[in-house]
Amino acid sequence: MSIRIDKGKCVRCGQCALVCPGGLIVQDEEKKAYIKYPKDCWGCAACLKECKVGAIKYFLGADIGGKGVYLYTLDEQDFLHWFIVNNDIQHRMTSNKRESNKY
Amino acid sequence: MVLKPCKMALKPEILKTDILIVGGGTAGCFSAITIAENSKAKVLIAEKAHIKRSGCLAAGVNALNAYINPGESPESYVEYVKKDAEGIIREDLVYSLAKKLNQVTQKLEEMGLPILKDAKGDYVSRGKRNIKINGENIKPLLAQAVQAKKNVQILNGVNIIDYIVQGQRVSGAYGFSLKKNLFYVIYAKAVICTTGGAAGLYKPNNPGFSRHKMWYSPFNTGAGYAMGIRAGAEMTSLEMRFIALRCKDTIAPTGTIAQGVRARQINSLGQEYVKQYGVKAGAEASTPQRLYATVLENREGRGPCYLQTRGITEEQEQGLYKAYLNMAPAQTLKWVEQSRGPGSDNVEIEGTEPYVVGGHAASGYWLNGQCMTTLQGLFAAGDVAGGSPKKYVTGCLAEGEIAALAALQYIGIDDGVVMLEQSLIQAKVDAVNLYFRNEPGLYGLEEVEEAMQKVMDEYAGGISVGYTVSRAKLQIAAQRIEELLEISKTLRAADLHDLLTIHEIIDRLYVCKVLIAHLEARKETRWLCYQQNADFPNKDNVHWRKYVNSRYENGEVKILLREIVKRDEVYEHSY
Incomplete structure (x- = not known):
């Protein structure tokens, strides 16, 4: 379980590094964020939700069944869009932040 | 000894506050809010990460599991917790937090937490003590409420390592910054410990790359317990560990599936197995019974064990996908990645490694009826506070409130904090710089x-x-x-x-x-x-319907056995 940050997409805002509950994300000399301690990620997805440009890929480690598929999010006011990318296929799920879980 | 020159060294910085809160998670944030709403006292929260997403609620939470639904009462809540914990609870503490559960829930709703309601505007229950929410954003909401309080100062990126102990009283804490080379000496008239419990004591389910894909926050490393132990505070019931029954690999919650779509636990032969392991007829199996049954089924060669979800409706499957995104997104990712959702495949389950956590089990500081530890001026709430298991999120909030009000009362009668000798501070900084x-x-x-x-x-x-x-x-x-x-x-x-x-x-x-x-x-x-x-x-x-308590003295752990404290007792420490 971990994340990887797309350096090309990162806009140097530093928000992911700020919220990571483990302090695992740091910014390099160009202020681009990267995960310095990938094995220490809890998988909480706090960083994803901060990223306005969808630069953070959240994936399952191969040791827990990961096969290369990843997830990222985009925030749109009351909605949070979750994108799961499997090769060229992209699944989108949207949760309404104001709506409660049914289960 | 000649000290070698070294690049890194921390320098002391002295701070003063009225009440220091160690850890800005669920309980800590609510303590701060309570103090701010009831007084002008200065509060300082020392948080090793950032309060927006720190603590157990980082990813969100699936439901509120300690709420008194219609037909239940604080009294019936105490009875339930007592039964589930085999009698070893502080009935007085559970009772006092039970009376506050619904009121703190309402406060969460006022902060903006979505709670599912029926047509009449009543909360929809998910069992006797559970209600349905969207808990994805619960921690940012709490953090926002704290940030709005003027007399609360938040020190993010500061790790507290030990209390300042003067005689039998705590008058602050030492810590260091994770951003600058600073060693903090924080004086306070009272300290509330809300660091959370301890994960990472045992080899985890996924010891390799995904070693931190665990149930409890891997960043809760028992600091509050350890500081209390080193300072000689009395601890209770650490032997009551907590082990969760979770979805295999992702270690995501099973309750959402079990309660949400009424899935049963089955073995690889398709048999329901939990009832065979000492569950009384008509009774609901307790968490340890469901776990124990799963361990034994695997040992007998009838594993893997599953939650029977095959055949749930498309709508239910979509509902589960969303529910998991809001608290444990790895599980939804896994379902989509495998192209096999819970409607097609049953969900494999396993027990986690053991944790020490007072929000689920009873382990933690031994408290008086007002959440004060055996060290004067030191209060505890949330997962680090002992005696009240199954308090979960709302119980931690209630306890945070009780500790905050007690700390306020305590500083009202306080006659000031004595500053430490410079040499004492320097010795502490040197020890860390080593x-x-x-x-x-x-x-x-x-x-x-x-x-x-x-x-x-x-x-x-x-x-x-x-x-x-x-x-x-x-x-x-x-x-x-x-x-x-x-x-x-x-x-x-x-x-x-x-x-x-x-x-x-x-x-x-x-x-x-x-x-x-x-x-x-x-x-x-x-x-x-x-x-x-x-x-x-x-x-x-006959012999063990008692608390096992301990105190650390001169490098030795001294065990004390104490009699059960009843619901209506007013418990005070005797010094």
């Missing part, structure tokens, strides 16, 4: 952590031994943990993150040491899996 001076030794941080987790797994009742302990094995564990405590003094920090890791390892070693003593002390089996003693496999109500 880790920057240590030469690289044979063992690095990861090796010591792995060694601790392996010892605890094999000799103190981890996953590999089916959670069972015995005196002979515990004694080996005690010896090894002692050796690792020695080794930990030689660890070298190259930067502030390393310094944090070293403290997290040392704190966990202290918790292990006391946990082992507690496990050895309880000469019966009170709880399946949580505390299962091979030497004494039965429950013994």
